[in-house]
Amino acid sequence: MAGVALKNLTKSFNKVTAVNSINLEIRDKEFMVLVGPSGCGKTTALRMIAGLEEATSGEIVIGDRVVNDVSPKDRDIAMVFQNYALYPHMSVYDNMSFGLRLKRTEGGGPWPFNSKRTFTEAEIDRRVQEAAEMLGLKPLLERKPKELSGGQRQRVALGRAIVREPKVFLMDEPLSNLDAKLRVQTRAELIKLHRRLGITTVYVTHDQVEAMTMGDRIAVMSNGIIQQCDKPLELYNHPANLFVAGFIGSPAMNFVPATVVETGGRLFIDCKSFKVVLPEALTAKAKPYVGKEVTFGIRPEDLYDSKVPTLVAATPDNTITVDVDVIEPLGNDVEMYLTIGGLQLIAMIDSGSSAKMGDKIDVLIDMTKSHLFDRETEQAIY
Ligand SMILES: Nc1ncnc2c1ncn2[C@@H]1O[C@H](COP(=O)(O)OP(=O)(O)OP(=O)(O)O)[C@@H](O)[C@H]1O
Numbered sequence: 345m346a347g348v349a350l351k352n353l354t355k356s357f358n359k360v361t362a363v364n365s366i367n368l369e370i371r372d373k374e375f376m377v378l379v380g381p382s383g384c385g386k387t388t389a390l391r392m393i394a395g396l397e398e399a400t401s402g403e404i405v406i407g408d409r410v411v412n413d414v415s416p417k418d419r420d421i422a423m424v425f426q427n428y429a430l431y432p433h434m435s436v437y438d439n440m441s442f443g444l445r446l447k448r449t450e451g452g453g454p455w456p457f458n459s460k461r462t463f464t465e466a467e468i469d470r471r472v473q474e475a476a477e478m479l480g481l482k483p484l485l486e487r488k489p490k491e492l493s494g495g496q497r498q499r500v501a502l503g504r505a506i507v508r509e510p511k512v513f514l515m516d517e518p519l520s521n522l523d524a525k526l527r528v529q530t531r532a533e534l535i536k537l538h539r540r541l542g543i544t545t546v547y548v549t550h551d552q553v554e555a556m557t558m559g560d561r562i563a564v565m566s567n568g569i570i571q572q573c574d575k576p577l578e579l580y581n582h583p584a585n586l587f588v589a590g591f592i593g594s595p596a597m598n599f600v601p602a603t604v605v606e607t608g609g610r611l612f613i614d615c616k617s618f619k620v621v622l623p624e625a626l627t628a629k630a631k632p633y634v635g636k637e638v639t640f641g642i643r644p645e646d647l648y649d650s651k652v653p654t655l656v657a658a659t660p661d662n663t664i665t666v667d668v669d670v671i672e673p674l675g676n677d678v679e680m681y682l683t684i685g686g687l688q689l690i691a692m693i694d695s696g697s698s699a700k701m702g703d704k705i706d707v708l709i710d711m712t713k714s715h716l717f718d719r720e721t722e723q724a725i726y
């Protein structure tokens with residue numbers, strides 16, 4: 345078992361800095377998710393940990409060993425790629441055991457086959473049977489890949505990595521070619537598997553829902569930089585900046601240009617088309633911004649139809665009157681597109697609401713759940 349540390353890790357391709365001096369400590373047994381939009385440097389970071397890409401500068405530590413100059417096959421990692429390829433002419437069993445067998449031949453094959461270790465037939469069989477049991481592949485061991493569903497093939501690809509019993513798993517969007525239902529299922533299986541094996545895992549995805557549901561911690565990346573690294577709910581409740589606030593959560597947080605104003609000893613967020621009061625607990629942090637331009641943030645789920653009972657107390661200072669443009673029922677909740685003075689807001693309202701398209705309704709804002717960002721630096725004020 346081993347943790348992984350990235351220290352000022354940078355990768356430049358000619359003029360593109362794909363990964364820009366990132367620092368990240370992945371603890372032993374931790375499931376760390378790297379999440380961010382396309383092109384933000386996730387795969388490049390993972391490939392550097394694997395040793396498939398040389399770092400331009402900085403250090404990669406696995407366990408207590410700096411591995412920058414260690415070849416991929418000696419890093420004791422197993423990587424599952426987005427586009428895994430199974431050998432079509434081999435059975436599931438042979439696909440899973442192939443890497444272990446290769447290790448027996450001196451000089452080995454190409455990465456990821458470590459030529460140093462050799463395995464007896466009994467050891468190979470134990471590992472394949474165990475992995476197959478874990479992944480529900482036991483009845484399928486004699487089949488060829490073309491006789492499997494997409495999800496089963498995906499599990500074989502995982503099995504191939506599991507039998508190597510690596511110190512660290514690296515996974516690059518391993519579920520992306522599964523359909524939505526199977527992705528949710530396999531996601532749950534992967535979490536269970538991680539709990540059982542306790543192998544340190546770095547998991548790359550661009551899907552924030554996947555990140556939120558799977559990660560012990562999540563590192564949110566953008567433009568080659570780690571914007572914030574924390575537990576899922578910490579990221580959700582306390583995003584460090586505008587990027588993280590907009591990236592985590594679906595539908596995304598509403599952002600409104602605003603000014604902080606002080607009236608009668610109380611602080612208000614003036615969004616032009618509406619004005620709301622700041623709760624006492626948040627005034628200290630917002631006070632230095634009085635008179636300044638900020639961005640007000642409120643999640644769709646923190647807006648309430650005033651006619652549906654909630655625990656959020658309605659006052660004239662947290663209630664706004666909006667037009668209901670579009671209603672999309674989702675079951676438990678209703679997604680509503682609201683407008684107020686040319687401003688659009690998205691709200692997730694309890695399905696108990698009787699609001700219809702074209703109505704004017706009163707909406708409560710749970711200000712204790714609101715966010716405020718510095719307009720210039722985009723950093724969170726609270
Ligand atoms: N071999 C390369 N040569 C030049 N530029 C590269 C190379 N590999 C990646 N890049 C660039 O580095 C940046 C980061 O790429 P990377 O593949 O790490 O992104 P990603 O976060 O994995 O994106 P995606 O979600 O689309 O897979 C991109 O701008 C990409 O174009």
Ligand SMILES: [Mg+2]
Nearest residue numbers: 386387388516
């Ligand atoms: Mg990628």
